[in-house]
Amino acid sequence: MTAATVVDVATVALDRAPEGDAEALVIANDEQLTRFASNRIHQNVAERGLRLHARIVSADRMGVAEAAGSDPEQLAQTVMGAAENARRVSPATEVPPLPEPDGGLDGPVAFNAATAETTPEMRADMVGEIVSRAAAHGLRAYGFVSTASRETAIANTRGVRRRAVSTQASSVVVVMGDAGSGYASRHTSDIGRLDVAAMADEAVDTCLRNQNAEPLEPGTYEVILSPYAVVDMLEHLGWVGLSALAVQEHRSFMKIGERLMSEEVTIRDDCLDAALFPYPFDYEGVSTQPLDIIRDGVCKAVLYDTPTALRDGVRSTGHSLAQPNTWGPWAGHLVMLPGMDTLPAMIGQVKRGLYVTRFWYVRDVDPLRTIITGMTREGTFLIEDGALSRPVADLRFTQSIVDALADVRGISRERRVELGEGESGVLAPWVHLGGFTFTS
Amino acid sequence: MRDLAERALDAAVAAGAEYVECRVVDRSVQHLVVKNGVVAAIESSDDEGIGVRVIADGAWGFAATSGLDGESIDDAARLAVRIARASARVQTEPVRLSPLEPAIGNYRTPVLKDPFAVSLEDKLDLLLRTDAALARVPEVRVRECSLEFDREHRFFATSDGARIEQTIVESGGGLDATATSDDDVQTRSYPNSFGRHQLCAGWEAIESFDLAGNAERIAAEAAALLTADRCPEGVMTVILDGTQAAMQVHESCGHPTELDRVLGTEAAFAGTSFLTPDLLGNFRYGSEFVTMTADSTRENGLGTFGWDDEGVPARRTVLVDRGIFTGYMTSRETAAALGQESNGTMRADGWSRIPLIRMTNVSLEPGDSSLEEMIAGTERGVLLETNRSWSIDDRRLNFQFGTQNGWEIVDGERRRLVRNALYAGRTPEFWGSCDAVAGPGEWAMWGVVNCGKGQPLQSMHVGHGAAPCRFRNVNVRPAL
Numbered sequence: 001m002t003a004a005t006v007v008d009v010a011t012v013a014l015d016r017a018p019e020g021d022a023e024a025l026v027i028a029n030d031e032q033l034t035r036f037a038s039n040r041i042h043q044n045v046a047e048r049g050l051r052l053h054a055r056i057v058s059a060d061r062m063g064v065a066e067a068a069g070s071d072p073e074q075l076a077q078t079v080m081g082a083a084e085n086a087r088r089v090s091p092a093t094e095v096p097p098l099p100e101p102d103g104g105l106d107g108p109v110a111f112n113a114a115t116a117e118t119t120p121e122m123r124a125d126m127v128g129e130i131v132s133r134a135a136a137h138g139l140r141a142y143g144f145v146s147t148a149s150r151e152t153a154i155a156n157t158r159g160v161r162r163r164a165v166s167t168q169a170s171s172v173v174v175v176m177g178d179a180g181s182g183y184a185s186r187h188t189s190d191i192g193r194l195d196v197a198a199m200a201d202e203a204v205d206t207c208l209r210n211q212n213a214e215p216l217e218p219g220t221y222e223v224i225l226s227p228y229a230v231v232d233m234l235e236h237l238g239w240v241g242l243s244a245l246a247v248q249e250h251r252s253f254m255k256i257g258e259r260l261m262s263e264e265v266t267i268r269d270d271c272l273d274a275a276l277f278p279y280p281f282d283y284e285g286v287s288t289q290p291l292d293i294i295r296d297g298v299c300k301a302v303l304y305d306t307p308t309a310l311r312d313g314v315r316s317t318g319h320s321l322a323q324p325n326t327w328g329p330w331a332g333h334l335v336m337l338p339g340m341d342t343l344p345a346m347i348g349q350v351k352r353g354l355y356v357t358r359f360w361y362v363r364d365v366d367p368l369r370t371i372i373t374g375m376t377r378e379g380t381f382l383i384e385d386g387a388l389s390r391p392v393a394d395l396r397f398t399q400s401i402v403d404a405l406a407d408v409r410g411i412s413r414e415r416r417v418e419l420g421e422g423e424s425g426v427l428a429p430w431v432h433l434g435g436f437t438f439t440s
Numbered sequence: 441m442r443d444l445a446e447r448a449l450d451a452a453v454a455a456g457a458e459y460v461e462c463r464v465v466d467r468s469v470q471h472l473v474v475k476n477g478v479v480a481a482i483e484s485s486d487d488e489g490i491g492v493r494v495i496a497d498g499a500w501g502f503a504a505t506s507g508l509d510g511e512s513i514d515d516a517a518r519l520a521v522r523i524a525r526a527s528a529r530v531q532t533e534p535v536r537l538s539p540l541e542p543a544i545g546n547y548r549t550p551v552l553k554d555p556f557a558v559s560l561e562d563k564l565d566l567l568l569r570t571d572a573a574l575a576r577v578p579e580v581r582v583r584e585c586s587l588e589f590d591r592e593h594r595f596f597a598t599s600d601g602a603r604i605e606q607t608i609v610e611s612g613g614g615l616d617a618t619a620t621s622d623d624d625v626q627t628r629s630y631p632n633s634f635g636r637h638q639l640c641a642g643w644e645a646i647e648s649f650d651l652a653g654n655a656e657r658i659a660a661e662a663a664a665l666l667t668a669d670r671c672p673e674g675v676m677t678v679i680l681d682g683t684q685a686a687m688q689v690h691e692s693c694g695h696p697t698e699l700d701r702v703l704g705t706e707a708a709f710a711g712t713s714f715l716t717p718d719l720l721g722n723f724r725y726g727s728e729f730v731t732m733t734a735d736s737t738r739e740n741g742l743g744t745f746g747w748d749d750e751g752v753p754a755r756r757t758v759l760v761d762r763g764i765f766t767g768y769m770t771s772r773e774t775a776a777a778l779g780q781e782s783n784g785t786m787r788a789d790g791w792s793r794i795p796l797i798r799m800t801n802v803s804l805e806p807g808d809s810s811l812e813e814m815i816a817g818t819e820r821g822v823l824l825e826t827n828r829s830w831s832i833d834d835r836r837l838n839f840q841f842g843t844q845n846g847w848e849i850v851d852g853e854r855r856r857l858v859r860n861a862l863y864a865g866r867t868p869e870f871w872g873s874c875d876a877v878a879g880p881g882e883w884a885m886w887g888v889v890n891c892g893k894g895q896p897l898q899s900m901h902v903g904h905g906a907a908p909c910r911f912r913n914v915n916v917r918p919a920l
Contacts, residue, residue: 031896032523033895033896034526034527035708035895036530037704037705037706037707037708038532038704038705039530039532040530040531040532041499041500041526041527041529041530041531042500042527042705043500043502043705043794043895044499044500044501044502044523044524044526044527045502045503045504045523045793045794045896046502046503046504046516046519046520046523047503047504047505047792047793047896048503048504048505048506048507048512048516049489049504049505049506049792050506050507051487051506062482063482063483064481064482064483064484065483065484065485065486066483066484066485066486066487067485067486067487067488068486068487068488068489068506069488069506069507069508070505070506070507070508070509070512071509078486081484085482085483085484085560086482088482088560088561089479089482089564090479090564092478092479094478119526120501120519120522120523120525120526120527121526121529123526124526124527124529124530125529127530128529128530131530140704142704142707142708143708144708144895146895146896172708172709173708174707174708176704176707249581249582249618249620250581250620250625251582251618251620251625324473324480324481325481326473326475326480326481326584360711360833360834361831361832361833361834362831363829363830363831364829365828365829365842365862365919366860366919366920367625368624368625369920371919371920373829373831373840374831375831375832375833375834375838377833377834394833394838396831396833396838396840396864398840398862398919423897439840439864440838440840440864440915
């Protein structure tokens with residue numbers, strides 16, 4: 001896909017708009033994923049697509065249409081469908097205007113040319129490296145190596161013109177033995193920094209230590225959560241409570257100005273953090289603002305898109321999904337600030353507790369109270385007298401995230417990027433919590 | 441579509457593929473939302489493209505493109521072959537497929553009223569009337585109702601001669617009423633949670649839901665939950681309504697009987713299964729009241745079609761027969777690993793994804809009881825309605841579900857509304873404690889429109905027939 005194509009589609013679509021204000025969101029993606037199981041590649045796929053999302057706002061009416069294709073002229077016709085949809089809607093009391101240009105730059109963006117040019121053979125060889133490291137210990141490897149490039153153009157008739165090209169290289173591995181497994185992952189924009197050997201070694205090490213796990217009585221335990229688990233907590237906080245829409249609909253835990261978490265906890269949404277995937281604007285073309293959401297345990301801010309900002313009489317913070325949507329503003333760059341601790345020192349402080357590598361199938365039980373449930377997976381270990389003593393069988397937890405983060409006893413200096421279930425990157429440290437409730 | 445598919449087949453064979461499948465897919469979706477009295481979304485989408493799956497050097501490759509010009513199709517076909525050859529670098533043995541007679545045919549979802557022919561004005565009128573009915577209950581602060589109509593036209597062709605054309609039509613709709621107080625938020629949904637209920641059917645399905653006629657009742661239930669007592673805690677009898685029974689079937693029977701999970705090909709993501717092949721035919725999965733099937737021929741189910749995405753004809757498979765685990769959902773490759781033939785459950789999410797083993801219509805077959813009989817036969821328990829939260833481990837054993845609504849039952853009578861109910865258990869013990877399933881009169885086909893699996897992630901629409909059913913000695917507690 002050439003750069004000109006994406007911009008051309010947006011430009012032609014705006015030219016075709018018959019009435020009102022028009023917005024064209026064009027995404028060209030080139031994504032390839034090599035998947036392996038039981039030490040062999042079993043699925044290996046590529047997708048190239050070009051999609052246009054067209055929106056018309058005209059006299060208190062809004063219509064949307066989408067299409068996929070390859071011909072700019074043909075795709076641009078989608079805008080006519082959006083206009084037709086708009087014409088047939090009765091006037092509404094709340095139709096936010098399209099954003100004006102805000103002078104923001106189209107950078108920095110997470111992009112690496114080598115990632116975009118990675119070949120199927122290179123991905124297969126990376127899989128071969130992972131598999132050989134597992135097989136050397138008589139273990140089986142499962143997971144994927146993927147590379148993706150995505151070009152986005154957003155333009156509207158009020159003058160917004162944004163364009164960015166981003167890349168992502170990801171790998172996940174689960175290593176299995178006869179009586180237990182281990183997990184590791186790496187995510188970066190630069191394929192040259194995707195250290196699959198280190199990742200495989202980490203998963204092998206966890207797997208070897210996680211054999212023949214014994215059950216442990218459910219209850220409330222002191223825990224150390226690895227970044228892979230902390231990411232789930234941060235992501236669910238984002239889904240249930242960090243958006244202005246959740247506050248406006250009285251279903252958010254956020255109370256601006258109140259301290260709800262430990263002073264050690266600062267959670268940001270930071271589109272500029274170089275350790276994540278920097279990206280400068282949202283799906284309305286509004287520049288994304290780095291925000292402290294929780295600072296030193298105190299609720300500081302929530303995320304806005306244009307509709308929620310209009311309702312509260314403020315400016316959008318640039319956290320919009322494609323409009324319109326019922327999800328509200330979206331935290332795409334969640335970051336938890338690091339602490340001062342090392343992982344060995346954190347473990348050394350625990351008399352009796354649990355180390356959790358990873359959570360699985362986490363779901364919201366009570367969004368207002370941020371209660372989630374889920375299972376531990378691929379490496380849960382008992383900590384006794386400051387050291388990991390033995391693996392324990394996977395446990396179900398049911399726990400309020402805010403309550404857990406109100407009793408933080410340590411945060412690591414080191415952090416990891418992990419993709420949450422929503423597939424956006426989250427940057428998280430290891431976290432030592434005073435209490436975490438396991439229910440079965 | 442046929443010409444595009446033929447071109448892709450020719451290009452892949454010319455590039456050296458030993459076997460080629462291609463699917464040209466054109467999916468149209470109309471999505472309408474009314475939120476708090478305002479038309480919040482009126483969207484139409486048209487997503488067309490082609491996916492080419494090949495075997496070359498004994499390994500799989502797949503490439504897809506939204507470009508339907510000759511050059512893009514040739515590029516995709518050649519890329520699929522190149523990817524397959526790369527796969528062969530990390531391969532233990534060549535791919536083997538179970539035998540299949542190539543099919544030629546057509547299938548179209550039976551539809552009484554084409555939903556795309558119903559006027560937009562009539563659809564919005566229904567949503568606005570539904571919203572107005574919800575608005576009669578002042579405690580309901582967030583009202584949302586929606587309709588969605590999907591039409592997917594597919595042409596499937598293989599290098600060994602299959603040529604299949606199918607048109608699948610789905611109609612869905614639903615409402616959510618969220619009531620709030622100073623310290624609580626409660627949502628009730630109708631006909632099902634997660635936004636909507638959906639069937640392979642036309643506008644007649646929407647009419648049968650009677651959204652406007654049920655809206656005020658559902659809104660009142662949401663408001664009543666704000667002041668309801670907490671769900672009781674303890675080991676007691678649980679009766680699930682049909683929608684929650686459908687969710688229980690989905691998570692604890694549907695997923696663990698997918699043979700790809702069992703063989704480990706989803707181990708790094710969705711997980712594996714406790715139903716290993718050595719248990720086939722001899723493992724007691726549930727009580728004698730429990731029979732479950734995967735049936736892609738069932739009327740109105742979201743897993744109903746003529747052929748799956750490998751060209752295998754639709755059929756019925758018994759997964760659990762009167763409590764005994766008897767079958768898997770399979771593909772041509774996984775079936776071959778067990779020396780079987782595929783039972784036709786490979787489904788792809790659009791043109792850009794490969795087919796995976798997916799649920800078709802996985803159903804709990806009806807029994808001979810009734811909801812009222814079950815309540816009358818319960819000394820202490822809860823009737824739980826409409827899913828609120830769901831979680832299960834990666835082998836599909838340890839589960840915990842929450843429901844929107846609960847009714848405490850004492851001495852055979854519904855006593856009081858209760859909120860924030862959770863129940864938990866382990867799959868075989870739970871289904872082993874089932875002592876009643878309602879009969880065909882209370883059995884209905886439900887739709888799940890957000891079943892996730894695979895990497896890259898695929899979202900599938902699947903069907904579940906279910907009726908109210910009763911379980912003894914279940915752990916129940918409130919969420920807080």
